[in-house]
Amino acid sequence: MVEIKTIEDKKTWDDFVTSRPEANFLQSWDIITAHQEMGRGTVRRAIYKDSKIIGVYSGFVERAKKGTGLMIAGGPLFEVAQLQNRGKNQVDQLQAVFQDMRNEAKRLGCDFVRFRPQWEDSPEIRKALASLGAQKAPFYLSVEHAGVLDISGTEEEITATFRQKARRAIRKAEKADLELIASKNPDEIDQFHKIELDHAKRQGYIPFSKKFLKTQFEVLAKNNEAELFIAKKDGEVLAENFMVFYGNEASYLYGVSTKKGMEYSAAPLLHLLAIREAKLRGITRYNFWGIVDEDDIKHRFYGVSVFKRGFGVQELKYVPAHDLVINPLRYYLLTKPIESLRRWRRKV
Numbered sequence: 001m002v003e004i005k006t007i008e009d010k011k012t013w014d015d016f017v018t019s020r021p022e023a024n025f026l027q028s029w030d031i032i033t034a035h036q037e038m039g040r041g042t043v044r045r046a047i048y049k050d051s052k053i054i055g056v057y058s059g060f061v062e063r064a065k066k067g068t069g070l071m072i073a074g075g076p077l078f079e080v081a082q083l084q085n086r087g088k089n090q091v092d093q094l095q096a097v098f099q100d101m102r103n104e105a106k107r108l109g110c111d112f113v114r115f116r117p118q119w120e121d122s123p124e125i126r127k128a129l130a131s132l133g134a135q136k137a138p139f140y141l142s143v144e145h146a147g148v149l150d151i152s153g154t155e156e157e158i159t160a161t162f163r164q165k166a167r168r169a170i171r172k173a174e175k176a177d178l179e180l181i182a183s184k185n186p187d188e189i190d191q192f193h194k195i196e197l198d199h200a201k202r203q204g205y206i207p208f209s210k211k212f213l214k215t216q217f218e219v220l221a222k223n224n225e226a227e228l229f230i231a232k233k234d235g236e237v238l239a240e241n242f243m244v245f246y247g248n249e250a251s252y253l254y255g256v257s258t259k260k261g262m263e264y265s266a267a268p269l270l271h272l273l274a275i276r277e278a279k280l281r282g283i284t285r286y287n288f289w290g291i292v293d294e295d296d297i298k299h300r301f302y303g304v305s306v307f308k309r310g311f312g313v314q315e316l317k318y319v320p321a322h323d324l325v326i327n328p329l330r331y332y333l334l335t336k337p338i339e340s341l342r343r344w345r346r347k348v
Contacts, residue, residue: 026074147313161312
C-alpha cells in the first residue's frame with residue numbers, strides 16, 4: 001500500500017523532483033508558489049511507499065466559464081515503467097494516485113483534472129491511462145511536442161549541430177556590437193510585456209498578462225531559477241528571452257523580438273548566451289519548448305518551429321494532456337465543446 005499526503009517542506013519536494021531525470025520546472029516548488037501568489041488554489045502531494053517518496057504531483061486551479069480544472073502540468077512524476085509493466089502492486093499504486101487526484105479536485109470544487117505527464121508518448125501508455133479512467137483532453141495544458149538540445153559537450157560541439165542559417169545569424173549579431181544583459185530584475189518584465197503585445201499583434205496570438213509574467217519571474221528569479229537575457233542596440237531593446245533553470249534543464253519559456261531585433265538576428269545570440277549560463281550551472285539539457293511537425297505548414301507556430309529546429313534540436317513528444325472527469329454534466333456540456341471549438345479556431 002502507498003500513502004499520499006501533502007508536503008509542506010520546499011527542500012523535500014525539490015530534492016525529489018530534481019532527482020528525476022525527466023523533470024523540469026513544471027513540477028518545481030516555486031512555480032506552484034507563483035500560482036499561489038496569483039490567488040489560485042494549489043496542491044502539492046507526495047506518494048510514499050515504506051516511508052520513502054516514490055512520486056509527486058502538484059497543480060493549480062484554473063477557474064473559467066468553460067469549467068474549473070485542477071491543472072497538473074509535468075506530472076504526476078513517477079516511474080513510467082509502472083504504466084508499461086504493471087503487476088498488481090503497480091496497478092494499486094496508480095489507482096491510488098489517480099483517485100487522490102480526483103479527491104483533491106473535488107475538494108477544490110473542480111469539474112475535471114487535467115494532467116500532462118513527462119512521459120514520451122506511446123500507444124501503450126495511452127491505453128494504460130484509458131484503463132485508469134483518463135481521456136485525451138480537448139485542449140493542451142503544456143507543450144506536447146518539444147525541441148530539446150543536448151548541451152553536455154563543448155560549445156564547439158554544441159554549435160556544430162546548429163544549422164548553417166543559425167550559425168550565420170549568431171555571427172551577424174556578434175558583429176553588430178549589441179549590448180547583452182542577463183537580469184533577475186522583475187521590473188524588466190514591463191518592457192518584455194510591451195514588446196510581447198506588439199509581437200502578439202504581428203504574429204496573431206493571445207499574449208500573457210503582465211501580472212502573470214511578472215509574478216512567475218519574480219518568484220523564480222528570487223531563488224536564482226529565472227533570468228531575462230536582453231539584447232539592446234543604442235539603448236533600444238531588440239529581443240528578450242525569459243529563461244528558467246531548474247534541475248538538469250534550462251527552459252526557454254518565453255521570447256519576444258522587435259522588427260529591428262529580427263534584422264540584427266538578436267534572438268539566436270541570446271540562446272547562445274543562455275546555453276553558456278546553463279553550462280555554468282552544470283545543466284546538460286536545453287529545452288526550446290513547443291514545436292510543430294515539419295509538414296504542418298499551416299500551423300501558426302510553424303515559423304517559430306523552423307527557427308528552433310535551426311539549433312539542431314532532438315524532437316520529444318510527450319503524452320498529450322488527459323482529463324479525469326469529475327462533473328460529467330459541466331464537462332460534456334461546457335468544457336469539451338468550448339475547448340474543442342477554441343482549439344480549432346486557434347489552429348493549435
